[in-house]
Amino acid sequence: MPLNHKNQNNVNPPTITHKAGWVLIDPWHIMRDGFVKVESGKIVDVGQGRGGSSSEQMIDHGPGVLMPCLVNAHTHLELSALKNLTNTNSGFIAWVQSLIEKKNQCSEKNLLAGFFAGIKDMVDSGSIVVGDIAGLELSRQPFLESNVSGVRFREYLGADFNLSFDCEKIKSDKTISLAGHAPHTTSSDLLVKLKSVTTPYCLPFSLHLAESIDEVEFLTSGKGAWADFLDQRKIDTSAIKLTGAGPVKYADQLGLLDDKTLAVHLVFAKKQDFQILSEKKVNVCLCPRSNMLLHKQLPDVPLMLKSGLKLCLGTDSLASNDSLSLFDEMKFLSQSFSGISAKDVIAMATINGAAALGFKDQFGRLTPGRMAKMIYLPVNADNANSIRESVVAGDFSGKIRSIY
Numbered sequence: 001m002p003l004n005h006k007n008q009n010n011v012n013p014p015t016i017t018h019k020a021g022w023v024l025i026d027p028w029h030i031m032r033d034g035f036v037k038v039e040s041g042k043i044v045d046v047g048q049g050r051g052g053s054s055s056e057q058m059i060d061h062g063p064g065v066l067m068p069c070l071v072n073a074h075t076h077l078e079l080s081a082l083k084n085l086t087n088t089n090s091g092f093i094a095w096v097q098s099l100i101e102k103k104n105q106c107s108e109k110n111l112l113a114g115f116f117a118g119i120k121d122m123v124d125s126g127s128i129v130v131g132d133i134a135g136l137e138l139s140r141q142p143f144l145e146s147n148v149s150g151v152r153f154r155e156y157l158g159a160d161f162n163l164s165f166d167c168e169k170i171k172s173d174k175t176i177s178l179a180g181h182a183p184h185t186t187s188s189d190l191l192v193k194l195k196s197v198t199t200p201y202c203l204p205f206s207l208h209l210a211e212s213i214d215e216v217e218f219l220t221s222g223k224g225a226w227a228d229f230l231d232q233r234k235i236d237t238s239a240i241k242l243t244g245a246g247p248v249k250y251a252d253q254l255g256l257l258d259d260k261t262l263a264v265h266l267v268f269a270k271k272q273d274f275q276i277l278s279e280k281k282v283n284v285c286l287c288p289r290s291n292m293l294l295h296k297q298l299p300d301v302p303l304m305l306k307s308g309l310k311l312c313l314g315t316d317s318l319a320s321n322d323s324l325s326l327f328d329e330m331k332f333l334s335q336s337f338s339g340i341s342a343k344d345v346i347a348m349a350t351i352n353g354a355a356a357l358g359f360k361d362q363f364g365r366l367t368p369g370r371m372a373k374m375i376y377l378p379v380n381a382d383n384a385n386s387i388r389e390s391v392v393a394g395d396f397s398g399k400i401r402s403i404y
């Protein structure tokens with residue numbers, strides 16, 4: 001059950017102090033017997049002990065840990081209705097075909113119902129900030145009216161320029177911005193145009209990059225299964241100006257890479273690609289469960305970290321994943337790469353995701369001035385290290401309490 005700071009009259013109560021056995025301020029700082037004092041939805045104080053005065057409202061959540069809410073930096077909420085409907089057993093292109101087919105068969109009403117169910121799933125599993133990729137206009141208003149914060153990336157593919165590109169910071173915790181689908185689906189000029197619209201606003205721009213081996217083959221040679229697929233669908237590819245470069249280098253050649261770009265996947269990227277991404281300070285989002293399901297392969301996360309990349313986490317959509325829980329994503333990632341520290345994994349799911357979406361001063365850690373979107377986990381642990389390990393392993397009994 002989410003705990004909302006607003007009362008029934010939609011008026012923020014003056015002050016609430018949230019107490020817990022542990023407060024995880026950020027991956028590196030954990031306090032025993034801590035409190036977080038909140039006024040009008042913002043954190044005003046954090047410390048140890050009781051915190052507030054006796055006249056203020058106090059909520060003692062219990063012996064577990066209070067921490068920043070998670071940031072699901074890449075999902076497609078409008079595809080939630082396609083859960084269990086796509087073909088995930090016959091390779092990437094078969095999955096794409098089934099996705100197109102099933103989405104076309106789904107009514108707008110059902111897509112919207114899936115969108116709302118997806119938001120509920122996310123919030124219930126602790127992600128209250130999201131980077132949502134949207135291909136349809138119908139979820140714009142529901143996103144703005146929803147209880148999640150984040151960026152709605154309106155996504156484009158193909159080569160059509162006769163469109164109005166809507167890009168705006170709506171309020172301090174909600175942004176409307178743009179995404180290009182991917183280099184092998186979106187014309188070179190359209191990708192450049194989309195990036196050029198977001199840049200003057202300093203807003204994030206998102207792009208799937210180096211997700212599949214078919215994408216790499218198409219970009220480097222113009223041939224292969226993806227070229228055949230586009231041929232079959234009679235899609236003109238002449239507007240994709242191939243240079244022989246792989247996805248990351250190609251995106252760099254187009255001028256798409258900088259610290260406002262969120263590059264998603266990078267399963268088939270290599271060391272020299274990581275160097276380019278690191279030099280350009282590109283934010284990188286990993287969706288490991290989706291990658292394993294669709295490509296039977298994961299990105300080289302240890303080498304990414306060694307290359308200095310700032311990594312965040314996303315679930316991708318329910319069309320290629322079985323949940324929108326970032327706890328499930330953290331657990332899968334840490335089981336797949338046992339050498340990655342719990343601190344790094346928590347940073348990916350909180351502070352790095354917030355920064356990648358343009359909210360480094362609003363979310364990601366529990367410090368004064370930031371927004372009080374938090375979660376309480378009934379973790380049973382007796383020191384800071386075991387708290388972190390329990391968070392990453394999803395090792396707690398009882399429900400996650402979302403506070404916003």
Ligand SMILES: [Zn+2]
Nearest residue numbers: 076208316317
């Ligand atoms: Zn995606």
